[in-house]
Amino acid sequence: MPDTAAHAPRRVRLHTYLAYGGNDVLGAGSMAVVSTWILIFYTSFCGLSAAQATIIFGVARVLDAFTSPLIGHLSDNLGRSWLGRRFGRRRFFILAAIPLLPSFAVMWVAGQGFWYYLVTYVLFEMVYAMEIIPYETLASEMATDYATKAKFAGARILIGQMSAIAAAFLPGWLIAWLGPDSPDTYLYMGIIFSGLFMAAATLLYIFSWERPRAAGLDDIAGDRPTLGAAFAALYRNLWSTLRIRAFRLHLGMYLGGYISQDIYNAAFTYFVIFALAGSTAIVANLVGVTYIVQLVAVVLAINFALRLSPAAAYRFAALSFAAGVVIFLVMYAAGYTATAALFWLPVVFAGLGRGALNYIPWATYNYMADVDEIVTGRRREGAFAGVMTFVRKMSQALAVILVGQVMQAAGFVSKSAQQSPQAIAAIVGVLGVGTLAMLVVGVLVSTRFRLTPATHKVLLDEIEHLRGGADAPSSPQAAAVVEDLSGWRYDRLWGNNPVAAPMVR
Template identity: 85%
Template sequence: MATDPIAANPAMPVHPTRPVRWYNLIAYGSNDVLGAGSMAVISTWILIFYTSFCGLSAAQATIIFGVARVLDAFTSPIIGHLSDSIGRSAIGRRFGRRRVFILAAIPLLPSFAIMWVAGQSFWYYLVTYVLFEMVYAMEIIPYETLASEMATDYRTKAKFAGARILCGQLSAIAAAFLPGWLIARLGPDSPDTYLYMGIIFSVMFMGAAGLLYAFSWERQRPPGLDDEEAARDRPTLGAAFKALYRNLFSTLGIRAFRLHLGMYLGGYISQDIYNAAFTYFVIFALAGTTGIVANLVGVTYIVQLIAVVLAINFALRLSPAAAYRFAALSFGIGVIVFLAMYAAGYTATSALFWLPVVFAGLGRGALNYIPWATYNYMADVDEIVTGRRREGAFAGVMTFVRKMSQALAIILVGQVMQASGFVSKATVQSPTAIAAIVIVLGAGTLAMLVFGVLVSTRFRLTPATHAILLDEIERFRAGERTPSDRAHAEVVEDLSGWRYDQLWGRNPVAR
């Protein structure tokens, strides 16, 4: 049985005392220009760039995407482990255990631009994409821990999540409209459109990361960790690989985190499938152009921005799970309307196509916000189970699961298109290839939405239950080992998945 963390480690992490100002929220949120912005650019344009300007087949293009995601899936938990433990080193004490990674990534972020050079080989695109994914993980994993480092209460963490998603949606709008603007000036057949876009976004990424480093901080960790824990968490590469497996299984021992992952994957993989197929759907199934795609995607992201504002208020006042179900329903309606209009013979030039765009955008915006809002509370649930703070472990494992599933989803889309007879650089595709695109967009997206909704019916983290959770954590810190009342015990047991007498380190998760 694991020892009591208070007895083994009397110097537990303390709560931050610095107030969170408006500029801290803006600086934190602006970094999602890299998080959401880069992913919006890649998910919307990378496959069409590879197949239209680089001579790659759909299968080759999605293999590049998938290989990079798989490698990154293993890198991310290692970075998460290192960011949890490097604070005891000289460089970690000087620059911060999280923020040192952000600082180191800034000069490497132009790697995004070199991905968009046309006319190169398969191996060039594979190496450049993998390189950017590594730099992305190096910056984004520590970033994902900072909201929990800088805040403890439910409302402030929700504000951080809201700032992140709002800024991310603004960058996604730019990711949609900027290519359209460049296409209008350079022509639809110019590959320089994508290179200039990559350069512009690289500059934005560096500026955002600089703001984040300048206006963020980390929770103070007083000295006094016992020798056994320090030896276990020494930031070596071997320890990091061991932590990949230990953290994967230990974090999944937290019930709220398992449910959170299910909602996250349902909401995000549905969008991965939709994004991968949508550009092809508009161009080949609806007889559209890349300019029309840019406009439709841009309007979708504008609507998503509005949806995030609505979701912030909904999740703060009521239940994140209920807001998630409304969002999934709206996104699903948008997809169904798209399919119905295609079946009825409408083309992308029809004004009626703004209707499904609105439904899809409202749902997608909320689905983007809600999982990241609930993620900020997972370390609190883990703390009452283990008696420790492991924000980096959760960020790494969450990204590992996300990237692995995303890789599989995108590879599947590419392989289905390839098997259906999709021809790269062709202006017209066969009826079989078009049917495959339509089926992937519809069935794939809707199936993942249904999965997420089913999981959300069991997720019960709300402002009220989170407040109870924090009260019980304080009781454990004060040396209490019994709940204040049975209702509180039931709440904590439901969130953690463990009996009350097994909490605070008295369970296998804490080992």
């Protein structure tokens, strides 16, 4: 009997948190490897220009951005099929992705051409989306209460940070073994991580489950949609998630925190090597220590977000990250090199901020389907996961392509040990101005985000109130809370609005 057939709530145990969190070895681990090393690998060992390298990254992200919502939509509707009933509508995709995960290692073969790297990167992005999109829905599938979902998010980020630490230090160890000029460093790293990805996905499939869907508006009898009708409604349904106020604000915070890190990651390796006269070994050490500090920051952020406000924790995190970036810039202007002991100071500030910025959006994401449910009367975790990934990857693609184009326009030369003053100035400007500008955007959005443990409890109580047949709020205070989170008047909730109207059933 598949897990989805169970009727009694299952107890979330330690091994459940570990299996769920362990899958972020793929989520955070692969992205840590790619964001730190892929551009320098392409430009130093593959002969690609900065523009070509970032175009590969950007094209793969754009293509994946259109694939990810489709996977989210399919996982929402696969439960009607035999495959969904047998393996789980989410977990089927995770199982199918396991034998395809070695595609990560294929990306790191040196000496190939532009089209080889474009195709292999796109292939891995497709496999990554196939596994990660359903994974991102599982916390909401396995738990309903605020605290348990927050612990799932914490387990994910904690283990993800551990994998990111390995992603930073492993190349340094391989460099020490193989030498600084060996491209095999990156191939061996890809093989090791491919094995870890497969193990993590297997454990996730074994120890996860999907809870039965409660009766709601999507249980009303209706014809199963044809494939054509489902595709016609796909993007209409997905973009309807942006009509949920809490989700719009959540996306603003998410993008502010993550795009600031995309820009920082894309420029940081070049900043250390060319602006600070460092090396790839020094980059590995600095990035590794950053991820260690991020691990500590996640532990602090979990407690902060559980007890107080995620938005307040977000603002503290953004301030810390910004302080680290500013200190880096000041030390560069003062003429320090990457060997200076003082460079651990901005690493600590940046790491504390980045760790919390990684955790907080994913902790709040787990509650977005609850806000949507009170508006539509349906559970659409897959749609929200797809939209988040779509927006995230489109914006990430644009950010990284912009970094590459700026560097190329400033005269960056691939495979060169020295760069012109103009190229170095461009690298420093991207790292400073780009990172800080996105942090400011995220902070401004966070001032309007009011989802807390207390308001989430009110939200769940009102969902049950409406599910019981009520059409008036349980109290004026409760009405005010759910109207603020949803962005809709109370009398328009529970399907009485255009958001629910275009749903495919």
